[in-house]
Amino acid sequence: MPIPAVEFEQVRFAYGESEVLRDVSFTVARGEVVAVMGGSGSGKTTLLKLIGGQLRPKSGQVRVDGEAVGDLGESALYAMRRKLGMLFQFGALFTDLSVYENVAFPLRERLSLPESIVNDLVLMKLQAVGLRGAAQLMPNELSGGMARRVALARAIALDPLVMLYDEPFTGLDPISLGVTGKLIRELNDALGSASIVVTHDVAESLAIVDKVVFLADGVIVAHGTPDEVRASDLPFVKQFINSETDGPVPFHKPAAPYGEELGLEVVRG
């Protein structure tokens, strides 16, 4: 059996006292696109930071291409990150560099290539996201969707083994949404990489992913292929997929009885 691109093995993580992840285990193989879904604050972004080594697990192991990320020293960690590409929620383009220089940034920083090869690579990556025409623009001249595609071109500049997407669909119009989803799938297949997509967007992600993992309160409550998930009768999954307001994830934050706080009980009594 080949080494999985990303492997979580009974990972626990806590910010101080509050536990964010408890016994999370799953694997992502090469060529797979996996969506991680869950409500806000369910530990999805923490998951990505654990893979990138910006956070270290309290116990358990996070492995990228067989290497335990939590045990790496600083230089080994930086070496490991060359296998990763990450798309941030709002792109995180370098605002003082042009689109071209943004995409060239990882190439220039990580590899010392001749300028002509850098040029070819940058244009190739921009072509892949359809924005070769925007090469000389500055990030503040781009729309949100375009900025995210440029960021995607930058993230794939080094042909990463693992692509991480932090809420790639947030704040996009329907067209950009479709384009981004299609790009995630196509790039993954073209590069033969593994992708992890952290998202709330059920419809868009179910259309493109191979596997879905549901996180709630730091535990994996359900996982499976999109078809299995759609057919699932777990109340949490059903609530999430049909976006019902009340269910296992309650609409109300736990509070004292409503009437009591309004003082109604007393009047009646």
Place this chain on the structure above:
Amino acid sequence: MVNWIVKFFSRVGEPFTNALLKLGFASRFLIAILRHSTTALVRFRLTLREIWFAGVLSVLIIAVSGLFVGMVLALQGYDTLVRFGASSSLGILVALSLVRELGPVVGALLFASRAGSAITAEIGLMKATEQLSAMEMMAVNPIARVVAPKFWGGVISMPLLAAMFSAMGIFGGYIIGVQLLGLDAGSFWSQMQSAIDFQQDVLNGVIKSVFFGVAISLIAVFEGFDAPPTAEGVSGATTRTVVTSSLVILGLDVLLTAFMFRGV
């Protein structure tokens, strides 16, 4: 009662512990910057851009302020000196106060509010928009790539700006003293030159401005890097940079002056 006393002391102690903690973090940050400074020095173009950002863009305010300060010193000094018939010492008065004190200190205060705040805001915004995280995920260390060049850019710019401030101030004093009040240009310069010692006065002023440059640059990059990644966080950090730098400049100035000129 005991409870109240405990509460009182912990309330009093809290700012001190916080300040001490921050000082500790800043020192560790300085060590990290120094450890990751090779990139900034090998790829000097990165630092060059920061010298432009911190230094070149501050030249105008520094030069104009220096000129005005020198002019005011000359006008005020002349008024006092002429009562003792010592108006020919005007050059000494203007140059000595500028070279020893005003050049480094006022230059540093202006630098902190012009360049220090800009450095904090830039780093803070890069953090808030996840640019620093993105860099980290691209296996590029943001301290080496962003923070260290900004730090060195500030450290290099500060003494040059302070020297410009003093030079412009002396020029301003010359304009007022010689051109406006009619002092003799020859005695203005020669008295100044014979009374001011290069090592004791000029060099010590330059050393002061180097210390200030390190302090301001460190505070600016630290506050930016430490800022909460929100709009309020960045604006708060910018304000803190200016306030903390100003206090540190004046405090350091007392220490350095006491140390340098105690024998005279």
Place this chain on the structure above:
Amino acid sequence: MKRGLIDFWVGLFVAAGIASLLFLALKVSSSSTLPKNQTYMLTANFENVGGLKTRAPIKSAGVVVGRVTRIALDQKTYMARVTMVLDKEYEFSRDTSAQILTSGLLGEQYIGLEPGADDKMLKDGDQLKITSSAVILEQLISRFLFSKAQEGGQATNNAPTNNAPEK
């Protein structure tokens, strides 16, 4: 901002900064400390140094030849021991006398050297034997007033011995 333009402005900025430093070094100030290997040290004891300060100039015939580096009180003789550094270029005979003088009526004080006739020259670490102290204005005035009073009185013959000690 284009790269070349940044380079240009930074170059100009650094040049202007260095020019300012040079201006401060060459036009505004002068260096009073001579390099170590081009100097020699002398000492001299004075009854009273008045307002002499360290770094005060040493002049001979009005030309600056050195600087005062240290002023201390000799605990045995209770005289002021002045250490000075002179430019090696200028040599003085062994019977050179040192005098504390004032430039102008209220100006700064300096040490004046008056060369003698000895053909042996002073070496590093030597002491100037013949010195005369600073003129203390108060003592000068009181001496003047006293002599006036003496002229007027004429009866007393012995002048009181409060005048400034002279060596």
